[in-house]
Every structure is written in C-alpha cells, then in structure tokens.
Amino acid sequence: MKPKGMISGVVVFAVVALAIAGPQSCARGPAGTSVGDLARERGLSEADITAALKTYVPTGQMDEYVMFSSGGHSGQVFVIGVPSMRLLKSIAVFTPEPWQGYGYGAGGTMETLEGGLVNGKEVLWGDTHHPAISETDGDYDGEFLFIDDKANARVAVISLKDFETKQMLTNPLMGSDHGATFVTPNTEYVIQSSQYAVPLDGSYADISEYQERYRGAVTFWKFDRGAGRIDPARSFTLELPPYWQDLADAGKGPSMGWAFLGSFNSEMATGGVESGNVPFEAGASANDMDYLHVINWQAAERIYQSGAGVQQIQGMSVIPLDVSIREGLLYLVPEPKSPHGADVTPDGRFIVTAGKLDQHASIFSFEKIQNAIASETFSSRDVFGVPILDFDAVLEAQVLLGLGPLHTQFDGRGHAYTSLFIESAVVKWSIEDWTVKEKIGVHYNIGHLAAAEGDTRSPDGNYLVALNKWSIDRFQPVGPLHPQNFQLIDVTVEPMQLLYDMPIGVGEPHYAQIIKADKLDPWLVYPEVGFSPHNMAADPNSVASGEERIERSGNTVDVHMTAIRSHFNPEHIKVRLGDRVRIHVTSLESARDATHGFAIDKYNINVSLEPGESEVVEFVADRAGVYPFYCSEFCSALHLEMVGYLFVEP
C-alpha cells in the first residue's frame, strides 16, 4: 500500500469527482450520505479527501509500515502503523507499565528493571531518544530494537519477537547520553555516546577543572544476537574530549568500520549565569565551528582486544584519549555551527551534518576524509592533541537549506529530507546534484523526522513522519501541556503532501524509525506453553495442567499455579505472616489474544500472562488479612469469576 498505487488513480479520481459533483451523481454510503455531501458538510477539500484515502486502513487490514518511536519522557517506545498512524502498542522500557505487567511483580520484568539501577537506586523514568532497529548489511532486519535513556545514560534491548524489553544497562561512565542508540551495519555494536561531559570515574570535580577532569565518551556495546543481549564484557569505550557529543551514525559500504558523532560546545563553556558568567546558550555557541568526531571503531576494537593501553574505569574497558590519538582512532572535522545531526548517506560515501544555527547542510566525503588522514592534511590539533582535518580538504558540498536544519533522512530516489526547526518545515534536496527541490511546512518546530527505512542502505522513502515538538493550534485544547504532533507526509508526489496529524499525548518523542511491516515476524502466542519471555526459552519452573500445588519449605511458600479461562488453580493460597511467597504461574492458553492478568489486591502486584507465558511473582506476606487475587484482563464471559484468595494468617 504505497501512497501511489494503493488505490488506483482512476478510483481516486472518481471519488474526488463524486465529492465535487454533488449529491445527484454521488454514490450513497451505508448511512445514505453521499461522499459529496460528507465532503461539503465537513468542509473537506480535494486534498483532504486524497489524504484520507491515502491513510485510511479499513478494519481487518494492516499497515504497510510500522514505526517505532521513542516515547520521550514516558520511558517507553511507541509502535505505530503507517500510513494509518494508529497506535499499536506502547512498549514498556525504563518505566513500569501495569498493563504489560512490567515492573509490578513479574520476576523477569523486575530483573530487567534491576539492570537499569543508577548508582544502586531505582530510577523509574527514562527520557527515551533514539530507537535503533537491528540491521543486517545496513538494512533493518526486524529482529531487535534498541533504545536509550538520555537522562541516565542507559540502553535497553527489546526483542521484536514479543515486543518486550529484555535487558537494560546503565553506562557508569556517562552522566547522560545523546548519540544513542545507533547500530553498526550488522549490529555488531550498539553505539552510545555521552552528551554532557562529566568525570568518567564518577568522582567529584569542580567546574573549574572542566578541561582537565571532565570527559566525553563513546561506548560500543557488543551485541550478542544469539543471546539477544548486549555483552558488557566484550564492550569498549573511547574517552573523548569534553565537547558535548551529539548524534551518531555508523558508516556503511565504503565507510564500514567507522562511526561519526556530531558535537557542540567545542568552546568547553562552563556556564554559571547566576555568577555573572556567560550562560551556556551563548558560551556553547560562540565558535563558528564545532567538531564532527570521526572514529575508526574497527581499529578501536582491535586495540581493545589487544588490551594495549586499555584502562578499566568503573568496570568498563576504556581506550584513553592519548591511545586513540596515537593509534589513529579519532579525528575531528570542523562543522558549522552548533551542529546536531550526523547522517550517513545510503551509499555510505558522505556524511551530512547540519548546524542548528547555520542554514547549510555540510556534506563531507568519506573518501576525502580518508585521503586527508592518509596525507595528514590537518589544519591543526585541538588542545588535547586530536588531529583536526582540514575543512576544505574533506568538504564535498554545502547546500543552503533554510533555518535551523537538524536531521536528515533519505529516500531511494536520490533525495534527502532535512528538518528545519526554525522554519517549521521539511526541505527535500538532491544528494546527486546538491540542489534544493522543495519545502513543505509542518506544525510546528520540527525536531527529528523519519522516512520509511530512511537511514538504511536501501531507503524506501514513500512516507515521512515529521516529529513536531509543538502543536499549538492543531488539536482540541487539553490544558497547557500540549500533545506533540506527528505529521505524516507523502513524499512520492511533487509537491509533497501532508496527509495526517497524529497527536502524541504521552511523553516527548525524539526519533523514530519506520520499517516495512513484512520484515517483522513477531510471535502471536509464545512458542510453547510454559515459556519464559525473560529468558526466551522454556521455563523449567513452569507448571503443567495437573501439577498445580503449594509447597512449604521453612518460611518459603512456593505456589505452582496455572491460569486458563476462567480460573486459577489453586484458588486458595494460605500463608503465614512473614512468609516469603513465590507464585510460579503459567498460562495454559495457546489461543491468540487469550491473555490473562494476575493481580493481588493491595500487594502492588499485576502480571500480564500472555498465551503460554510462565512467570514468577515473589513477595513477603507482610500484612495479615484476606487478599483477593483476580484476572485483570477481560478474558472471557466468566472473567469476573476468575478469582482466588490469598489468606495471610497472623
């Protein structure tokens, strides 16, 4: 269902003609109202009608694409159908989510959340920024999804088999991140780079020691596809200057093995407006140029594996800055000005950067970068000794795009699309002759944008979603906190056509990726009854029908329970005050969508039991009394009867 060809041009023409022609010549809809009447009554234009036809997906039919969007402060990931823009799911990641039973007693989810402890403490929110779908040979493969939490420098792994979070890791070297998550072309590594510099060892350092003690970092988290987990023991980090590293991208094709990070605050401004110092917003944007970081991650991997000069800092393997300089792992390229995006073209030959306060995109040639490195065509070195490649020697082109260019995506037809924050627009331009083609206004203050597979080796383009920060007047007012506005744009037509506004009333999403729906192959039920989603394998503690029982060992009570429409077995659980209670509960269901919940009143427990799922719930019975437990999903006609009692004897 591409925008073109979804419905034949003849049909589109006919419907539009009907809309314009009036009731006499119009076909009648099911309620006896013609298309023309509806269009007139609702004040819809021809463009409105074509937009509706391009986005409407009738009941029972599926979208052509699926978009994974960061959920911003919600700490979640949103799954949205494209072009319908229907919200399909909100995947719980950094924040507990009761419907999915995430963080309310289910053992696997509690273990996942435990991986995200920050300095040993629970931090139950996240500022998700950049989702990254796993890739094979530079194209989305639809197997895994990664997402970061800027606020706490965490990364998470989501399986796209069951759309559930499997792992969460906190990077102890970073205060916050921004260049995360991005993957290398075969998902060898998940890239996470810091944003605001801090001492890497976690110690205190006065701001006056900024240049000496504060540092940036980029971590290459090793992904073990077989295990479906990041392996911290095979991951490494490069120490970076205390500029504020920004977005990242991995090279591909000819630039395979390299990574590129934008940065700002090359001034190393330290703020302190309250003391009469220059505020960050001016101090960190004073220079005409900041630095694109060019990193040879494959060479860094070899250094890490050799162990030469590698330091252990807070349990992480860190390649110090001087080693990176000596071994040629890190170079800087001047980039104007307060840059944000760093996006590699589909063929891997160019890196597109855009400065928030510059109206150009600056396009750097990877081949020229390699030549400059080989010939040591350096304009200078920074104060840390990192070579700065000569700007003119590595620049391929600069394209005048407009005000506030941020991020760039691509289609498969030789075009780039860049968001223009200040102009509230998307500009389409050619990556073949570096010329601007057209602009479309968006509403308002666009941040990221996502084209269908638009950051891969073979983009589809077709649809583009503008992730607008402000909606101002687009939606029914709901108080001072406005929804964000995702605007769907058809980029197959000229001029580009705005199709649909989707309010996002949860969190403040940043980036999104759009994958062809047929690349996803999720389970509809778990592969077998008694399956552990956390371990992605049969659960040895699962409970088969007929094996339900309650066992006591000292003050530990193990309850082996099954759930099926419409009862739990056992229904009576008797324990004593102070007992440790472990309820192993298995859903015996194998029918699609036959999900149960397991909620214990007043014990803050709610588990989602999807068909075949096995979970364990562990708690201390610390309050005597009678506590009903029940199925919290409306599972069947006798759903309300799916209940039991927990008796806690004093």
Add this chain to the structure above:
Amino acid sequence: MSIKQLTLSVAALAVLGGLAATGVPAQQEQDEDKAKAENWITQADSTKALVESVLASAVEAGAEEHAVAKDQVNDARHWLGEAERALAAAKEAMAAEDYQRAANMGNMAWQYYVKAGTAAVLASKIATGG
C-alpha cells in the same frame, strides 16, 4: 508578504547573520576578542532588522487579530525586548573596550533575535494557515 517571501526573508536573516562556515583568523588575543565582539554585534544588528521585518509581515497578515497567532506575536516582542537590552549592553561594553563582555552580550542578543524570529515565523504561519 507571502510565506515563500517570508521564508526567503528568514533565510536571508541567517545569511546576513554571517553564519556561514568561516573561521576566525588567528590574531592577538585582544584583537581577536575585539573582532569577535564586532562580529556578534554586526550579526545581531543585521538579524534585528530582519526579524522586525518578519514580525511586521506577520502583523500585516493579521497575526495580531488572530486568536492563536497573537500569542506568537507577543512572544516575538518579548524576545525582541530581551535582545534590545542585550544588544545595548554589548554596545556599551564595546565602548568601554570590554570586548569579552561585548562579544558575549552580542552573542546573547543574537540568540534572542533567533528566538524572536522563530516566534515571528510561527505567527505568520498560523495567521496565514501556512
């Protein structure tokens, strides 16, 4: 002024703002500070004129009478006021040969003008349905 013209004007704002990729020549520190200060003040002055013209265009397009756009007009004026104060402080510091302060205040003035310009663009877009 049409949205297209407006967009061109806003683009010109940046061009005149001297944001193109240029480096600062290496000179004596004092001369560098003075050059930076002059550069920021020039950018701020140029940007001021263009932002004011963008805002005037928005007002001409009916933004002040528009229930939603008028908020953006007010926001733009607020930032213009901030920018005026910062620019005046920059020029005062320049006269006193305090070039670092002049550069910093000129930079801040320019940042405020960018905010004012952003609001003015929004005002125009909302008022004209662009």
